[in-house]
Amino acid sequence: METIANQSIFEELIGIVGKENAFTLDEDKFKYSHDETEDYSFMPDLVVKPATPEEVSAVMKKCNEHLIPVTPRGGGTGLSGGALPTEKGVVISMERFNRIIEIDELNLQATVEPGVITETFQNAVKEKGLFYPPDPSSKGTCFLGGNLAENSGGPKAVKYGVTRDYVLNMEVVLPTGEIIWTAANVLKNSTGYNLTQLMCGSEGTLGIITKIVFKLRPYPKKDVTLLAPFTSNEEACRAIAAIFKSGVAPSGMEFVEREAIERTQKYLKEEMGENVVVDLPVNIQAHLLMELDGNDDEVLMRDAETILEVLEDFDTGEVLFADNQSRKDELWKLRRNVSPAVNAYSLTKAEDVVVPRGNLPALIVAIKEIGKKYGFNSVCYGHAGDGNLHINIMKEQLSDEYWNNEVNEGIKEIFIKVVELGGTLSGEHGIGIAKRPYMPLAMPEINLELMRGIKKVFDPNSILNPKKIF
DSSP states (O other), X not given: OOOTTOHHHHHHHHHHHOGGGEXXXXXXXXXXXXXXXXXXXXXXXXXXXXXXXXXXXXXXXXXXXXXXXEEEESSSOOSSOTTOOTTOSEEEEOTTOOOEEEEETTTTEEEEOTTSBHHHHHHHHHTTTEEOOOOOTTTTTOBHXXXXXXXXXXXTHHHHOOGGGGEEEEEEXXXXXXXXXXXXXXXXXXXXXXXXXXXXXXXTSSOEEEEEEEEOEEOOOEEEEEEEEESSHHHHHHHHHHHHHTTOOOSEEEEEEHHHHHHHHHHHHHHHOOOOOOOOOTTOOEEEEEEEEESOHHHHHHHHHHHHHHHTTSOBOOOEEOOSHHHHHHHHHHHHTHHHHHHHHSOEEEEEEEOOGGGHHHHHHHHHHHHHHHTOEEEEEEEGGGTEEEEXXXXXXXXXXXXXXXXXXXXXXXXHHHHHTTOBSBSSSOOTTTTGGGHHHHSOHHHXXXXXXXXXXXXXXXXXXXXXXX
């Protein structure tokens, strides 16, 4: 593909967005060369920050005409390398698309731009008594457009679903420059193929999202938080299916192993000066952090009692009830900071596999056995209620050669086991470049060929986020 070195094209692209919204110096472009995936870094030739769909369209038309690779980018919090400019070219940053256009309280909908920070959007609708449930751990910095690109979930996905469950319609700029709406702002739609859902989770390979219409829910008025300790990872994972079988539907069900809590407590104390106390007796190896929400105190307490009854059949310690909002916030802050805490300790390979939740006990045992076989340590945590387990494999003292070769063989064995257990490679981080080599493990070639065909229809010159997924 042609590079941005052609000075006349360079000037035309800068002219579209304005000099103040274009960057050519390495010192300005560096932050767009990496995300949160290991230590990957790919320097783009040019970064542009458009502010309108028409500007995005003009950039895409020019790049498509000259076969220049384009990488769309949101908040830069990705963990699979999906927004990295591996082929150089142009990065289109969506930072200036940061408006909440409308919150429609009558129809329980909101129209937003993709550069709005997820937590900012949640807080804005909450002020009106409304609820947008998807809440990835990076919600304080990630963009809604990136959430769509990866079909993000978060702790509340177990009860409320993931990002795609809240998208009604979106405005998209195609790789060839056309601007389309994918659907209509209605709750039911059986009019042709579902382009909205096709775009959601496509990792920025099919089009660039410029507006989103989300559906909302009434905000639940009450919640209860419990922290249950277990003597082993496997025991904690076994309890999950039993809780759901009892008829209780938690709004959050998070698995956190002991080392994750220890490292996060240390991180919060050293980096933020916050002392989050969780008792860790020597026999306790894992915890389940559970939340129940709704509008009726009696129902919530009855469900909490049911959980306690279920846990009587498992090897647990004393269950902690968070009895005030401050304590609830502390526990959730502990969970949300596991990933940065582990990454502050060691370079990691972050995987987020998903299996039917009843198979989590077998998976957690297999992960630890594979780690012993290949000589690496892992810290596991995640959205266990929907079978989504995050596996942070730590480099620690491993050599670069071993890290880049033998450890990858161990990851491959984990993925093979995941597929054997009825699961797949990613629940919410996406494939990007990190998991691209393993795609044939997850699906047959005919499926991959169908996906490549869809990509070709949308992007005939393969300029948009090339070399991702496949």
